[in-house]
Amino acid sequence: MLVKVCGMRDVENIRELDEKVQPDLMGMIFYPKSSRYVADASTIPSTKAAKVGVFVNVPMAEIVTKANDFGLAYIQLHGDEDVAFVADLKKQITADIIKVFRVTGEVDWTYLKGFEPHVTYFLFDTETKGYGGSGKRFDWELLEKYPLERPFLLSGGIQEENVEEIKHLQQKQPKLAGVDINSKFELHAAFKDVEKVIRFVKALQEKI
Numbered sequence: 001m002l003v004k005v006c007g008m009r010d011v012e013n014i015r016e017l018d019e020k021v022q023p024d025l026m027g028m029i030f031y032p033k034s035s036r037y038v039a040d041a042s043t044i045p046s047t048k049a050a051k052v053g054v055f056v057n058v059p060m061a062e063i064v065t066k067a068n069d070f071g072l073a074y075i076q077l078h079g080d081e082d083v084a085f086v087a088d089l090k091k092q093i094t095a096d097i098i099k100v101f102r103v104t105g106e107v108d109w110t111y112l113k114g115f116e117p118h119v120t121y122f123l124f125d126t127e128t129k130g131y132g133g134s135g136k137r138f139d140w141e142l143l144e145k146y147p148l149e150r151p152f153l154l155s156g157g158i159q160e161e162n163v164e165e166i167k168h169l170q171q172k173q174p175k176l177a178g179v180d181i182n183s184k185f186e187l188h189a190a191f192k193d194v195e196k197v198i199r200f201v202k203a204l205q206e207k208i
């Protein structure tokens with residue numbers, strides 16, 4: 001199962017996490033209202049993990065510039081970007097796209113289908129005023145009937161205690177490709193408890 005650790009900023013914390021946890025993906029938040037906002041991405045060191053830039057309703061030109069300047073492997077669109085925007089963006093970048101859906105109740109799978117040709121993963125998170133990083137869960141059972149081809153990442157308040165539940169969801173829904181963790185592993189904003197992340201990933205990788 002893929003592991004994405006999101007909301008990273010501190011140089012030493014990034015290096016330690018990259019070395020000891022070896023996550024597949026590491027996310028940086030380019031949303032100015034977030035407590036995890038990365039104002040100057042040039043300070044972010046190189047990593048073995050693929051870098052993900054997280055954007056919320058940002059003009060396309062700005063995303064393209066950041067993707068090129070900082071070697072982002074993935075662009076995570078966490079706002080209200082529509083199919084036309086995502087299709088157009090994909091033509092302008094080599095990075096893969098992760099399109100986020102913030103869940104409130106039932107998911108409109110037909111609407112999501114329009115995004116499929118342009119994205120590598122969908123990511124499901126909880127709808128909140130701050131868009132993401134809330135530590136709040138939604139009803140994960142909704143994903144048991146995920147009907148699309150594209151694999152997806154699970155997100156929203158994931159913590160150590162959820163490992164067994166995540167494994168069971170993956171048994172029921174093989175399109176679950178990975179998890180995205182953030183606030184429940186923080187010592188303070190944008191600074192992760194590396195030992196806690198190690199314990200979580202080890203437990204996740206153990207067979208049921």
Ligand SMILES: O=C(O)c1ccccc1NCC(=O)[C@H](O)[C@H](O)COP(=O)(O)O
Pocket residue numbers: 006007027029031034035036054056078125130131132133134135136155156157158180181182183184
């Ligand atoms: O983390 C943020 O502050 C944030 C702000 C605005 C948009 C997205 C944000 N985070 C993106 C993520 O992918 C988080 O990992 C995801 O929302 C889950 O966070 P959490 O509920 O804290 O586990």
